[in-house]
Amino acid sequence: MKITHLKQLLAIFGFIFAVGLVQTPALAQQKNDPKFNKMMQDSFRAEGIAGLNRIDQDETQKFCSDPKFANSKQAEAMREKIQKINMDSIQQPSDGKYIGDWKNGEKIAQSGRGATWTDKADTVIGGGCYNCHQIDPKEISYGTIGPSLTGYAKLRGYSKEVVTYTWNRINNAKAYNACSNMPRIAHFKLLNEQQIQDVMALLLDPESPVNK
Amino acid sequence: MQRKLTLGLATGLVATLLTMTSSVYAQKSATDDIAKYREMIADGNPSELYEAAGEDLWKKPAGPKNATLEKCDLGLGAGVVKGAAAQLPRYFKDTNKVQDLESRLMTCMQVLQGRDPQEMIDAPFQKGPKKDMEAIVAYVVTLSKGDKIKVSTAHPKEKEMYDLGKRAFFFQGGPMDFSCASCHAENGKRIRLQDLPNITEQKGAALGWGYWPAYRVSSGQFWTMQQRLNDCYRQQRFPFPIYGSDVTIALSMYMAKTANGGTVETPGLKR
Numbered sequence A: 001m002k003i004t005h006l007k008q009l010l011a012i013f014g015f016i017f018a019v020g021l022v023q024t025p026a027l028a029q030q031k032n033d034p035k036f037n038k039m040m041q042d043s044f045r046a047e048g049i050a051g052l053n054r055i056d057q058d059e060t061q062k063f064c065s066d067p068k069f070a071n072s073k074q075a076e077a078m079r080e081k082i083q084k085i086n087m088d089s090i091q092q093p094s095d096g097k098y099i100g101d102w103k104n105g106e107k108i109a110q111s112g113r114g115a116t117w118t119d120k121a122d123t124v125i126g127g128g129c130y131n132c133h134q135i136d137p138k139e140i141s142y143g144t145i146g147p148s149l150t151g152y153a154k155l156r157g158y159s160k161e162v163v164t165y166t167w168n169r170i171n172n173a174k175a176y177n178a179c180s181n182m183p184r185i186a187h188f189k190l191l192n193e194q195q196i197q198d199v200m201a202l203l204l205d206p207e208s209p210v211n212k
Numbered sequence B: 001m002q003r004k005l006t007l008g009l010a011t012g013l014v015a016t017l018l019t020m021t022s023s024v025y026a027q028k029s030a031t032d033d034i035a036k037y038r039e040m041i042a043d044g045n046p047s048e049l050y051e052a053a054g055e056d057l058w059k060k061p062a063g064p065k066n067a068t069l070e071k072c073d074l075g076l077g078a079g080v081v082k083g084a085a086a087q088l089p090r091y092f093k094d095t096n097k098v099q100d101l102e103s104r105l106m107t108c109m110q111v112l113q114g115r116d117p118q119e120m121i122d123a124p125f126q127k128g129p130k131k132d133m134e135a136i137v138a139y140v141v142t143l144s145k146g147d148k149i150k151v152s153t154a155h156p157k158e159k160e161m162y163d164l165g166k167r168a169f170f171f172q173g174g175p176m177d178f179s180c181a182s183c184h185a186e187n188g189k190r191i192r193l194q195d196l197p198n199i200t201e202q203k204g205a206a207l208g209w210g211y212w213p214a215y216r217v218s219s220g221q222f223w224t225m226q227q228r229l230n231d232c233y234r235q236q237r238f239p240f241p242i243y244g245s246d247v248t249i250a251l252s253m254y255m256a257k258t259a260n261g262g263t264v265e266t267p268g269l270k271r
Helices: A002-023 A034-043 A059-064 A073-088 A102-110 A152-156 A160-171 A193-204 B002-040 B047-059 B101-113 B117-122 B128-142 B156-169 B180-184 B202-209 B225-235 B246-259
Strands: B090-092 B097-099 B189-191 B194-196 B214-216 B221-223 B268-270
Touching: A034 B156, A034 B246, A059 A073, A102 A193, A152 A160, A152 A193, A160 A193, B047 B128, B047 B214, B090 B156, B097 B101, B097 B156, B097 B246, B101 B117, B101 B128, B101 B225, B117 B128, B128 B221, B156 B180, B156 B246, B202 B246, B221 B225, B225 B246
Parallel strands: B214 B268
Antiparallel strands: B090 B097, B189 B194, B214 B221
8 A cells, every 4th residue: 555655656756757857948059940041041142252151150150159059058068069179170380480570460450351242352351359359558449349458468477378378269269168259260261370470479479569 | 765656656656547548538539529420410411312312212203114102002001101111121911021121112113113123132232223222211211210119020920030030140150250149249349449239139229220221421321221231241251141132131120129119210320
C-alpha cells in the first residue's frame, strides 16, 4: 500500500517535472526563415564593388544577428566557439614587427573611407578608428561606440602581453568578444599588415600623442 | 616648499580643467552651431521649395494617361493627403501589399497616370523621375507635420512586415559586420560628433523616423526616407537596396511602429 502510494507520488512528480521541461521556453537561436531569406535576396542588387555576396553571412555574422540569443546564458558555449574560430584566424606579424609609425597610424585612424559601392576597388580603406574611439586627445571629433583609447599604453604598460593582446584585438576583435561592434580588420583585409603596425604604434609608441 | 607644491598642483589642476572644458566646449559648440543654424532657418526650411513643386506635380496632368495624382489613395481614402504620411507604411487591399509612401506613390503613378514604376526604381536619386518623386514626397509629408505617428500592425501582413523589419534591423553582413543595430541600438552613442538615435526604443525611433524625410544642409538636397535608408546601407558596406524593395519597407515598418506616439516633424532639417 505504502509503496503504491510512493509510486503514484513519483509518477505525479515525474509528470509535473516533464510538463515543466516542455513549458520552459528554451531560448534558441532564431530559426532560418525562408521568407526573410527571400526578402533579403530580392531586395538588393550588386553595385560597383559591393557584390551580392556581401549579404552571405559567415557563422559569426549569423550568430550575432540574433543578439537576444547571442547574449543569453544558453549561448555561452556558442560564444566561446565563435571566439575560438576568430582567434585561430589571427596571424602574428610576418616580420615579427608589431610597432610601426604612429604618424601614419594617426592618418589611418582618421580615415573612415573605403569599401562602399561609391568607392573604387583601389580606394584606400581607412581604419575608421575615430568613428568610434577617442584616441589622440587633441582630436575632439571622436565617436563613443567603442571605449576611449587615450593614454592607451600609459595606462596598460608596454609589456609583451599588452602588445600581443592589442595586435590580436585590432586584427580580430571577435576573438575576445564574439559580437563586438568592431569590424574584423585583418579578417576582411580592411587594413594590411603594415597599416596595422602603424595603428599599433599610435596606441603603443611612447612618442605617440596618445601616451603623452 | 609646500607653497610651491600647492601652487604647482593648483596650476596643474587649472590646466587640466581648461583642457577638459575646452574640448567639451568645442564638442558642445559643434552641436550648438547646428542647433543655432536650425533656429536661424526654422522659418524657412528649404524643403518648402520642394513642397511647392510637389503640390504642382500632384495637381498637374502627366504620364501616358495625362492624369493628375489627385485621386491617389494614400490609405485614408482617394485624394486624402492630410495626415496620410503619419500612418504609413500600411497594408493596401488593391495591391495586397504593405507599402511605404514612396512605393505607394509609384502605384498611384502607374494606375492613375500610366507611368512605368521601373523607370522610377532605376533612376538615380535627385535625378529625372526621382526628382519629381522627391518633390511629391515633400508635399505629402508636410501635410502630416505635427500629427502623431500612428502605424498599425493589426493586419497580418503588417505584423509580418514588422517582424521581417525587426530581423533585418539586426542582420549583420558585409566586410565590416555591420547591421543597423551596430549604430542604432544603444543610448547616448555617437559616430564622430554625430549623435545616434537608439531606434530600438520609442524615443529614439521617433527621433529618427519622425524627422525624415528631411532637407540635408550638408548636401543641399531634400532626402526621402528611401534615400536615407539607401545611404545607411551604403555606409554599412552592403550591396544596393533596390528602391521600394521589401527590406526598405520592412525596416520602415519596424521604425515607424516603434516610433508610434511620437510626433511627425517632417520635413526635417538635418546636418
